[in-house]
Amino acid sequence: MNRTEELIQKDINHLWHPFTQMKLWPEEPPLIIEKGDKNWLIDTDGNRYFDGVSSLWVTVHGHNHPRIKAAIKDQLERLDHSTLLGLSHPLAVLLAARLAEIAPGDLKWSFYSESGSTAVEIGLKIAYQHWQQVGQTQRKTFVALENAYHGDTIGSVSVGGIDLFHKVYGPLLFDVHRLPQPHCRACRLGLKYPECDLACANALDDILEKHGPEVCALVVEPMMQGAAGMVAQPKGYLTRLYEIAQKHDILFMADEVATGFGRTGKMFACELEGIEPDIMCMGKGITGGTLPLAATMANDRVYNAFLGDFDEFKTFFHGHTYTGNPLACAAALASLELFSENRVLENLAASIDHLEKGLAKIAALKHVVEIRRQGMMVGIELALDKEADEPYEASERMGHKVIMAARKHGVIIRPLGDTVILMPPLSSTLEELDLLLAATEKAISEVTETA
Numbered sequence: 001m002n003r004t005e006e007l008i009q010k011d012i013n014h015l016w017h018p019f020t021q022m023k024l025w026p027e028e029p030p031l032i033i034e035k036g037d038k039n040w041l042i043d044t045d046g047n048r049y050f051d052g053v054s055s056l057w058v059t060v061h062g063h064n065h066p067r068i069k070a071a072i073k074d075q076l077e078r079l080d081h082s083t084l085l086g087l088s089h090p091l092a093v094l095l096a097a098r099l100a101e102i103a104p105g106d107l108k109w110s111f112y113s114e115s116g117s118t119a120v121e122i123g124l125k126i127a128y129q130h131w132q133q134v135g136q137t138q139r140k141t142f143v144a145l146e147n148a149y150h151g152d153t154i155g156s157v158s159v160g161g162i163d164l165f166h167k168v169y170g171p172l173l174f175d176v177h178r179l180p181q182p183h184c185r186a187c188r189l190g191l192k193y194p195e196c197d198l199a200c201a202n203a204l205d206d207i208l209e210k211h212g213p214e215v216c217a218l219v220v221e222p223m224m225q226g227a228a229g230m231v232a233q234p235k236g237y238l239t240r241l242y243e244i245a246q247k248h249d250i251l252f253m254a255d256e257v258a259t260g261f262g263r264t265g266k267m268f269a270c271e272l273e274g275i276e277p278d279i280m281c282m283g284k285g286i287t288g289g290t291l292p293l294a295a296t297m298a299n300d301r302v303y304n305a306f307l308g309d310f311d312e313f314k315t316f317f318h319g320h321t322y323t324g325n326p327l328a329c330a331a332a333l334a335s336l337e338l339f340s341e342n343r344v345l346e347n348l349a350a351s352i353d354h355l356e357k358g359l360a361k362i363a364a365l366k367h368v369v370e371i372r373r374q375g376m377m378v379g380i381e382l383a384l385d386k387e388a389d390e391p392y393e394a395s396e397r398m399g400h401k402v403i404m405a406a407r408k409h410g411v412i413i414r415p416l417g418d419t420v421i422l423m424p425p426l427s428s429t430l431e432e433l434d435l436l437l438a439a440t441e442k443a444i445s446e447v448t449e450t451a
């Protein structure tokens, strides 16, 4: 057995992979990635693949960026870890101050954790406890969107709405009011775009007219519902939700775990509509995609509810062992410096434009029923019959087949069901975007036209 074969054998024998039917896993030996080089991943046999989903939506400036590496190494020379419980450290402080500068509106306070799920979990607990401590103890529930995805811990699953992932946990979850998803071809209100979008947003008003005084917060992935299959919200939708939330005086909690750090073309998606959330969750791209770190930000309104005398016990009794890990904070600060020095957001407009134009060819394919895009986030939905909008049988695993075919063309992508996701690193060159688009087009044609 060579080294790759040995690793594959051990993987098959011992490693339980996320979101993976392990019974089928041994049938398609895994690629074992051992190196990163800018926007490319390299396997144990030396094959190079363009990272078309930014290693699950995290890579921002490319892999192993020398500046981020140096910042982590430099921090490691000084301090590997120290707790934020009862102590502080310079980079946790500097990062919190920097996040307050770049976050929308008056978000000022950062609470660190390690993943998007925990950032959301923390946001939910903060929203809930805030109301308990300002005397509105009847506020015990949340409003969230159909098909929402906010992570895999029990609180974030409660506000999540993807039956395939979440239904089985029903008895463990708290109740949430569900808002219909906008721009959904199978609109449950039976409306067509664009009336549908306005009606979907206005549904929040109906819910809050009835249940407003019991609601802590509206939880929403702004502008693009990622794991739902890249469901883009139309212009004005988020603004309408925001206005209604304000009218009923509930907290607005934005989950920017996927959309944050440039993915939509702005630093945060909320900026696209001038939304100023009370609570905002961030993760994924915060460290440029190098180390696990997340932050839940709050404004003064929320934060002040936690202030009091010691024996009032208004403290936020929450904190993870590795909260605000110094190495991760070093990576995050270096990544934010790169954003400014390389004018990443300013330069992104050309890449987004290029991506949009290049997608036109894919949109014309016989089995591509819809392409949804926001900045560098793309969902390409496949269907058996485009005209009749008839999906493939789930058992055909068309999305999976397409991404496996794309590997043969040197590109790593991932599907969400039969929606093929493209989310290239922000540092992708125009040539690399062309390669990603060409490989995706070829893979879709090969798989769908021979099926």
Ligand SMILES: Cc1ncc(COP(=O)(O)O)c(C=O)c1O
Pocket (backbone or CB within 6 Å): 114, 115, 116, 117, 118, 120, 149, 150, 151, 152, 221, 226, 227, 255, 256, 257, 258, 259, 283, 284
């Ligand atoms: C919008 C959103 N929120 C939360 C999460 C959960 O993040 P993590 O996987 O880091 O727990 C994700 C992950 O995809 C996400 O897209």
